[in-house]
Amino acid sequence: MxxxxxxxxxxxxxxxxxxxxxxxxxxxxxxxxxxxxxxxxCGKSTFLKMILGTEQPSSGELLLNGEPMPNEPGPDRGxxxxxxxxxxxxxxxxxxxxxxxxxKASLTGYLFGNEKRxxxxxxxxxxxxxxxxxxxxxxxxxxxxxxKQRLAIAQAVICKPRILLLDEPFGALDxxxxxxxxxxxxxxxxxxxxxxxxVTHDLKEGFYLGTRLWVFDKLRHDPHAPNAYGASITYDxxxxxxxxxxxxxxxxxxxxxxxxxMTADLTxxxx
Amino acid sequence: xxxxxxxxPSSANQVLLGLLPFAILLIAYMIGxxxxxxxxxxxxxxxxxxxxxxxxxxxxxxxxxxxxxxxxWQDTLSSLMRLFAGVGIAxxxxxxxxxxxxxxxxxxxxxxxxxxxxxxxxxxxxLPILFIVIGLGEASKITLIAIGVAPFIARDIQRRTQxxxxxxxxxxxxxxxxxxxxxxxxxxxxVMPKLIDAIRLSLGAxxxxxIAAEAISSTDGLGYRIFLVRRYMSMDVILPxxxxxxxxxxxIDYLLSAINSRLYPWNAEGKS
Numbered sequence: 001m002x003x004x005x006x007x008x009x010x011x012x013x014x015x016x017x018x019x020x021x022x023x024x025x026x027x028x029x030x031x032x033x034x035x036x037x038x039x040x041x042c043g044k045s046t047f048l049k050m051i052l053g054t055e056q057p058s059s060g061e062l063l064l065n066g067e068p069m070p071n072e073p074g075p076d077r078g079x080x081x082x083x084x085x086x087x088x089x090x091x092x093x094x095x096x097x098x099x100x101x102x103x104k105a106s107l108t109g110y111l112f113g114n115e116k117r118x119x120x121x122x123x124x125x126x127x128x129x130x131x132x133x134x135x136x137x138x139x140x141x142x143x144x145x146x147x148k149q150r151l152a153i154a155q156a157v158i159c160k161p162r163i164l165l166l167d168e169p170f171g172a173l174d175x176x177x178x179x180x181x182x183x184x185x186x187x188x189x190x191x192x193x194x195x196x197x198x199v200t201h202d203l204k205e206g207f208y209l210g211t212r213l214w215v216f217d218k219l220r221h222d223p224h225a226p227n228a229y230g231a232s233i234t235y236d237x238x239x240x241x242x243x244x245x246x247x248x249x250x251x252x253x254x255x256x257x258x259x260x261x262m263t264a265d266l267t268x269x270x271x
Numbered sequence: 272x273x274x275x276x277x278x279x280p281s282s283a284n285q286v287l288l289g290l291l292p293f294a295i296l297l298i299a300y301m302i303g304x305x306x307x308x309x310x311x312x313x314x315x316x317x318x319x320x321x322x323x324x325x326x327x328x329x330x331x332x333x334x335x336x337x338x339x340x341x342x343x344w345q346d347t348l349s350s351l352m353r354l355f356a357g358v359g360i361a362x363x364x365x366x367x368x369x370x371x372x373x374x375x376x377x378x379x380x381x382x383x384x385x386x387x388x389x390x391x392x393x394x395x396x397x398l399p400i401l402f403i404v405i406g407l408g409e410a411s412k413i414t415l416i417a418i419g420v421a422p423f424i425a426r427d428i429q430r431r432t433q434x435x436x437x438x439x440x441x442x443x444x445x446x447x448x449x450x451x452x453x454x455x456x457x458x459x460x461x462v463m464p465k466l467i468d469a470i471r472l473s474l475g476a477x478x479x480x481x482i483a484a485e486a487i488s489s490t491d492g493l494g495y496r497i498f499l500v501r502r503y504m505s506m507d508v509i510l511p512x513x514x515x516x517x518x519x520x521x522x523i524d525y526l527l528s529a530i531n532s533r534l535y536p537w538n539a540e541g542k543s
Contacts, residue, residue, distance in 0.1 A: 075447035084436035
């Protein structure tokens with residue numbers, strides 16, 4: 001395959017005077033699992049939103065299969081946000097069935113008869129895969145945070161996206177539940193051959209999950225004008241090959257600009 | 272001794288405390304009424320409950336000599352029809368305009384300023400215009416209520432639509448949803464309980480416009496009757512009518528709130 005799946009050519013992003021990203025150049029092949037880490041406001045979420053289509057680069061090009069990335073969200077790029085990812089007025093099953101219905105080019109996306117039966121069955125299977133088979137008829141407000149995220153993931157995966165974007169999906173979850181979610185997401189990544197981008201605050205999570213780790217940070221820093229320079233990808237590492245010492249080094253580098261809560265998050269060392 | 276701010280009455284006491292002011296008001300009224308009637312038995316200002324009962328019995332159960340109707344029930348029926356028609360039309364308009372302008376930035380840009388200006392027009396000030404244009408019949412009264420209430424509902428629904436997290440709209444798009452699908456499946460169902468809340472809040476204004484319109488031009492209705500018998504100082508009719516209107520307003524409000532929690536159980540716990 002000569003053409004990369006996703007290619008970023010010298011991307012920059014600025015809001016007015018504030019430069020968020022600069023000189024981001026990279027390529028991604030299909031099937032990679034990339035984790036994006038970095039301090040708050042370093043542009044990792046902005047980069048994710050560019051792939052999602054809700055933000056566009058101010059300069060440079062972002063290509064998907066050689067074509068410019070679409071400038072609005074579409075069914076080839078699924079997303080799971082940290083919250084508000086599921087529809088509160090639908091039960092668990094309805095949430096996933098609705099996702100199937102949206103694929104149909106009808107005015108309302110309601111399914112009837114055979115189609116509906118099939119969608120319900122498919123949805124139920126998907127929900128079993130993510131471990132929600134016991135909660136099909138509950139509403140999202142009756143679910144725990146972890147269950148809501150499982151539902152959001154099921155919704156995204158049933159639409160068979162080629163790319164799955166995860167924007168701090170497990171940020172609000174307990175550590176024990178987070179480990180379960182990691183297993184789930186790795187499992188889905190393998191079975192559905194997804195290309196995953198995951199933004200996380202938790203460096204440990206970044207090192208453990210996926211195949212590739214990107215660290216977003218500013219290359220130059222002007223203390224009198226903190227927003228004069230944008231961030232870029234400062235480390236691009238295959239996850240298997242990383243050493244403890246390197247983890248330490250990245251951790252130390254990210255820490256000074258982090259808020260206190262995230263520092264607390266990062267004081268846990270990898271085992 | 273507990274601080275006053277920490278004193279919470281038990282649920283039984285809460286009911287008793289709630290009923291107490293009603294009882295005090297009733298007793299105060301009876302004492303005042305008895306005192307006045309003792310001095311002047313034909314006093315009309317504070318009729319006794321017996322006199323009110325008699326007057327209401329005449330209106331509710333004896334056919335009117337002029338029209339042959341049971342006046343009280345005819346008044347109630349006419350007024351409720353007008354109120355429901357007016358508020359119903361306002362709700363449908365408000366819902367459509369609110370959801371569309373709340374969801375589509377282009378429509379918001381073109382219609383939000385107009386909607387704001389329209390909502391600032393005092394509806395009663397345009398009542399003469401309605402009488403001139405539509406005539407004095409039912410249509411002008413219903414239109415007054417609809418015009419009076421619709422802008423409030425539309426703006427409320429607009430705000431509620433905009434409050435739905437944008438993550439949901441993005442998510443729906445990544446699932447392949449089109450604009451009509453998002454409007455019908457994601458936004459509309461979520462603002463339905465808010466619509467019922469908006470209707471509950473606007474019913475007070477609805478009653479105001481109804482009674483005003485009936486007072487000015489009508490041949491029946493609760494508001495019409497109150498203003499008619501005012502000429503004879505018939506407090507024995509006015510007071511029970513006011514109580515009846517209050518009871519109807521309370522029942523409608525209670526009914527709507529019950530419908531809301533029955534139809535939209537997911538709304539109770541707030542957003543997910």
